[in-house]
Amino acid sequence: MARELMKGNEAIAEAAVRVGLQSYFGYPITPQTELLEYLSRRMPELGRAFVQAESELAAINMIYGAASTGVRCMTSSSSPGISLMMEGVSYIAASEIPMVFIDVMRGGPGLGNISPSQSDYNQIVHGGGHGDYQIITLAPSSVQEMVDHIQLAFDLAEKYKMVTCVLADGSIGQMMEPCELPAMRPLRQESEFAGWATRGKHGRAERNVVSSIYLNVAEEEQANFRMMNHWQQVKANEVRYKEYFLDDAELAIVGFGSAGRIALTAVRQARAEGIKVGLLRPITLNPYPEEALDRLTDRVKSILVTEMNGGQMLRDVERIVRGRVPVEFYGRTGGVVPFPDEILGEIHRMAAGNLPMGGDPHIRWLERMARKN
Amino acid sequence: MATLQANEQVVYQRPRALTEVNTHYCPGCTHGVAHRLVAEVLDEMGLQDRTVGVACVGCSVFAYNYFDIDWVQAPHGRAPAVATGVKRSLPHDSIVFTYQGDGDLASIGTAEIIHAAARGENITVIYINNANYGMTGGQMAPTTLPGQKTTSSQTGRDVELQGYPIRAAELLANLDGASYVVRRSLHDPKNIRMAKKAIQTAFETQVRGLGFSLVELLSICPTNWGMTPVESLGWLNDHMIPYYPIGDFKVISALQKETCASKAEG
Numbered sequence: 214m215a216r217e218l219m220k221g222n223e224a225i226a227e228a229a230v231r232v233g234l235q236s237y238f239g240y241p242i243t244p245q246t247e248l249l250e251y252l253s254r255r256m257p258e259l260g261r262a263f264v265q266a267e268s269e270l271a272a273i274n275m276i277y278g279a280a281s282t283g284v285r286c287m288t289s290s291s292s293p294g295i296s297l298m299m300e301g302v303s304y305i306a307a308s309e310i311p312m313v314f315i316d317v318m319r320g321g322p323g324l325g326n327i328s329p330s331q332s333d334y335n336q337i338v339h340g341g342g343h344g345d346y347q348i349i350t351l352a353p354s355s356v357q358e359m360v361d362h363i364q365l366a367f368d369l370a371e372k373y374k375m376v377t378c379v380l381a382d383g384s385i386g387q388m389m390e391p392c393e394l395p396a397m398r399p400l401r402q403e404s405e406f407a408g409w410a411t412r413g414k415h416g417r418a419e420r421n422v423v424s425s426i427y428l429n430v431a432e433e434e435q436a437n438f439r440m441m442n443h444w445q446q447v448k449a450n451e452v453r454y455k456e457y458f459l460d461d462a463e464l465a466i467v468g469f470g471s472a473g474r475i476a477l478t479a480v481r482q483a484r485a486e487g488i489k490v491g492l493l494r495p496i497t498l499n500p501y502p503e504e505a506l507d508r509l510t511d512r513v514k515s516i517l518v519t520e521m522n523g524g525q526m527l528r529d530v531e532r533i534v535r536g537r538v539p540v541e542f543y544g545r546t547g548g549v550v551p552f553p554d555e556i557l558g559e560i561h562r563m564a565a566g567n568l569p570m571g572g573d574p575h576i577r578w579l580e581r582m583a584r585k586n
Numbered sequence: 587m588a589t590l591q592a593n594e595q596v597v598y599q600r601p602r603a604l605t606e607v608n609t610h611y612c613p614g615c616t617h618g619v620a621h622r623l624v625a626e627v628l629d630e631m632g633l634q635d636r637t638v639g640v641a642c643v644g645c646s647v648f649a650y651n652y653f654d655i656d657w658v659q660a661p662h663g664r665a666p667a668v669a670t671g672v673k674r675s676l677p678h679d680s681i682v683f684t685y686q687g688d689g690d691l692a693s694i695g696t697a698e699i700i701h702a703a704a705r706g707e708n709i710t711v712i713y714i715n716n717a718n719y720g721m722t723g724g725q726m727a728p729t730t731l732p733g734q735k736t737t738s739s740q741t742g743r744d745v746e747l748q749g750y751p752i753r754a755a756e757l758l759a760n761l762d763g764a765s766y767v768v769r770r771s772l773h774d775p776k777n778i779r780m781a782k783k784a785i786q787t788a789f790e791t792q793v794r795g796l797g798f799s800l801v802e803l804l805s806i807c808p809t810n811w812g813m814t815p816v817e818s819l820g821w822l823n824d825h826m827i828p829y830y831p832i833g834d835f836k837v838i839s840a841l842q843k844e845t846c847a848s849k850a851e852g
């Protein structure tokens with residue numbers, strides 16, 4: 214198939230349409246807005262549902278309704294809007310129905326700014342809403358991955374009847390790159406969700422109810438156990454990641470999305486200088502590539518975590534590394550995007566050795582940043 | 587069910603659209619009356635099989651246990667948004683209604699109800715106004731009357747401090763997108779019959795694809811009002827109706843014939 218030059222936000226929108234997106238509801242927010250604008254013309258063209266909602270609160274609840282009917286549906290937003298959606302995300306997760314949303318992250322906290330960031334790792338991966346729930350989280354680092362991940366997101370959401378998030382950031386949403394789009398696919402068949410979707414009984418003996426209420430605490434606990442056990446299947450089957458130059462690496466960088474991509478540029482430069490450094494780029498942030506990182510820890514001398522936030526994924530890496538090798542952190546936050554040279558500087562520093570075991574890499578990073586400024 | 591003798595006929599029975607379970611509502615609560623009216627209308631119009639209800643958060647959160655139809659249980663205030671998502675994702679002949687309390691619709695969910703009406707969303711809203719937050723134990727609602735005592739306006743609602751009640755039907759009737767917006771009451775048989783007619787017209791509006799319809803139903807909450815059911819019905823008549831007049835606030839012309847006809851009948 215021919216490759217097309219497209220903006221990340223538009224590519225993911227068109228890919229969603231082609232794999233059978235039937236209902237979209239959203240609210241404008243930079244740097245995600247092109248996605249909504251694109252679908253505002255594309256969906257009606259195909260006779261599919263598009264509503265510009267009155268708020269993200271409304272958008273996520275429109276999606277709750279649409280998801281209850283079994284159709285492929287999604288919403289999209291950026292960090293502050295995603296915060297507003299969290300009650301709905303918790304309801305949908307607890308109702309155990311498939312739903313996909315896209316978060317094109319921006320600088321924060323608060324109103325922050327419209328620059329790329331990875332500040333929503335915690336609220337997506339560790340649950341921004343209330344209760345014990347998990348959402349499958351995919352982290353694209355190119356326009357092509359925006360296209361690939363949205364297809365995967367729908368497939369996983371439907372396979373497990375879970376919420377799936379494509380956790381992108383402003384730079385991937387805004388950048389233009391060539392990509393290969395999927396062919397147009399038929400819409401989901403009613404037979405795929407007839408057992409649970411709320412579409413009217415139409416002769417069915419039992420009524421279908423989509424709900425997240427368990428007033429009986431013992432039942433609620435059982436429901437939580439069921440969802441947690443179900444999650445173990447996702448953990449066992451759906452972990453995805455990419456490894457670059459790790460075979461003989463002594464220093465491993467861990468980074469996802471844009472930060473992973475920038476780190477890869479730095480890794481290539483360092484390799485050209487003869488430094489044995491590689492990159493582990495998680496594709497699924499939840500479930501996290503724990504085993505891959507665990508194995509890697511036994512092979513390398515040190516690990517550098519790089520993110521466009523203050524070290525949110527860092528805590529997961531530390532948990533998995535369990536103090537076996539020194540872990541360092543380098544991040545930019547508030548919408549600042551690191552240059553490859555900054556990561557390269559960290560690689561040089563770490564390759565020189567003399568790294569502390571233990572302590573808090575986040576605090577050491579804060580101190581280094583304070584000296585820099 | 588007992589078998590009929592030759593000289594007997596059924597004059598009153600459980601509507602098919604209701605399930606065979608007892609409700610959790612307090613004695614005297616009019617949620618039960620409202621449920622029955624909606625179910626009778628679904629039966630009579632033959633809509634049960636293609637209807638999806640959207641339950642709210644409030645005393646009626648368990649509506650999905652009582653109606654034999656498909657249901658989605660929405661977060662507090664968001665039922666009109668959930669209903670929008672359901673309606674727009676289903677074939678056009680599907681029927682979608684929300685069943686919401688006054689805290690749900692007129693406080694936490696004001697944005698959602700206003701915009702659903704403004705979009706002319708082709709859904710039906712059954713709006714229960716009982717002048718307080720029932721489920722959480724009788725706090726002040728946006729509909730609580732001036733001077734009315736609740737657990738969070740213990741010396742009576744002071745409009746200087748707590749503002750004025752919201753007349754949601756009148757408010758929504760101002761929106762061009764709304765097609766049928768009326769208020770009825772459940773405090774006596776005559777008014778209950780009028781309420782049923784209005785619910786019929788509201789679903790008729792949706793069946794005919796004419797847009798947003800809402801029936802506000804003045805209701806009682808004996809438990810939280812601290813009155814007997816009979817006293818409560820009197821209180822509704824004496825205090826709520828003067829503030830919340832029964833009436834038709836928006837009836838688009840395409841519907842007006844039916845309304846006249848039903849008035850003549852009633």
Ligand SMILES: Cc1ncc(C[n+]2csc(CCOP(=O)(O)OP(=O)(O)O)c2C)c(N)n1
Nearest residue numbers: 643644645662687688689690718719720721
């Ligand atoms: C987001 C959120 N806020 C608050 C609540 C608590 N809550 C549950 S029911 C309710 C009030 C419902 O009152 P109303 O809508 O008047 O319905 P009624 O119970 O009187 O029928 C509140 C505040 C909640 N469940 N969710």
